[in-house]
Amino acid sequence: MAKEEKRRPFGMAQIIYTLLVISIVIPLLNPVGLPIGISSTTRDVYNYIENTLPAGKPVLIDLYYEMAARAELEPQVAAVIKHLFEKNCKLVFVSTITYGPIVFELLKSTAADLFADKTYGVDYVFLGYIAGNEPAVRSLATSIRGTVAVDNYGTAISALQMMANIDKAEDFALVFIASSGTDTFGWYVRQWYTPYDIPLLFGALSVIGPSIKPYVDAGQAIGMLTGQRSAAEYETLVGRKGLGLASMDAQSFAHALILIFIIIGNIILFATRSKPKPEGGRRK
């Protein structure tokens, strides 16, 4: 009886898991530096910020992701911030998820080079976590000062030099939503794009990408970045080697290994198919 058999301490699954760990860890420790092509979606985003976005204009960045999604989204955010700072854009960070404040602190520590020559309150501000989901997004579009009285550090919004002329949706030239959820993108489409025609840029996880692509194709967002691949591409375009590029080798080798598993799985399928069926019984 199968149930009575002793479980093997190191079966096929364990072999696969071990190989997978090796294929991820070794490239992370010893990067090979495989070349990366630039996809059309990432190039479109880069071209928009480079050529269409007016220099020096305010940009709202919603950091809506938790620790689990940080590996995929933080490299994207850092690369885009570098590009926006190069265009002297004024960045207003906000978070509509509770993890936001700590995520922002981690971003500042891991991408310290980006903020090194920038002054808080002059070049960027962080409004902190704002509860309320879509109503909060709507409220921010109507009036930031009417929504939050102080920033994340307790400074009055009116005391921040940069915020003197920034209060409502029309004051922004772009909104960048870096989100691990799907709903967040819809909030901004409904509350910022439709009523105020503010351009949106999506930064999403790879698995979320396909579900938000219709917004981009409908022109409701100027473009989207998805997963580490887009992050690595954007880092290449802006010339900042970060976590996106560093993890691409590991991702490449892991994908290659999974492809090998798929091929082996199919070989086994065909091999068992070609065997004659045992009489009077069904084969799985």
Next chain:
Amino acid sequence: MSVVVRRNIPQIIVALIIVLMVIFYFFYIEKPVSDAFGTADKALSDWAIVITAIAAIVGGIDILRYHANQIRKRERRQIIFSSIVIVLEIIMVSLACYALSSGIAITTQPNFQWLYTYLYAPADAAMYSILVFYIASASYRTFRARNPPAILLLIVAIIVMLGNTSLGAMIWEGFLPLRDWIYNVPNTAAFRPITMGIGFGLIILGLRLIIGKETTWMGRRE
């Protein structure tokens, strides 16, 4: 309480607000009227923000209560995990209160930040990372060329995976443009009706709320 107070009045208020919001969102209204409604609309949004913030406190208390009950039931397996949750929640809330009383942002409080960065963050990231093992073992079981649709799925999966990696470009440069095409055309064609379906669903939900057919939000079935 009578049915009118318990049921009909809340339904009328909700229906009225939905109708007003639809009118002011989709139709052009004279500016003075629109501005006047805008103030009321802003107040509604602010209420939602306040309610959500209070809900977070309620959630925290509920977690505490749930795990306290688990300990009280003396379930041997659960008791250790529930104790850890309670202890950590108390520590985090205490540190946050201490930060607030010191006049600094919670997230910049060193002990809070340390616990979050070196305890919570790795644990959360590890939970998500474990998925890779399931995906790896599931992939070689799922992507089997059993029949024509499965063969199609297998081909698409191989193209997307190779297009996503640098190795794919080394094998054939066409993988990336092909992945982009799959992403932009068939994928969007598949997801657009889903998005539209959700939209229609929301419209129907709104209509049901207006005519008073939807009562689940009041905590009861029809």
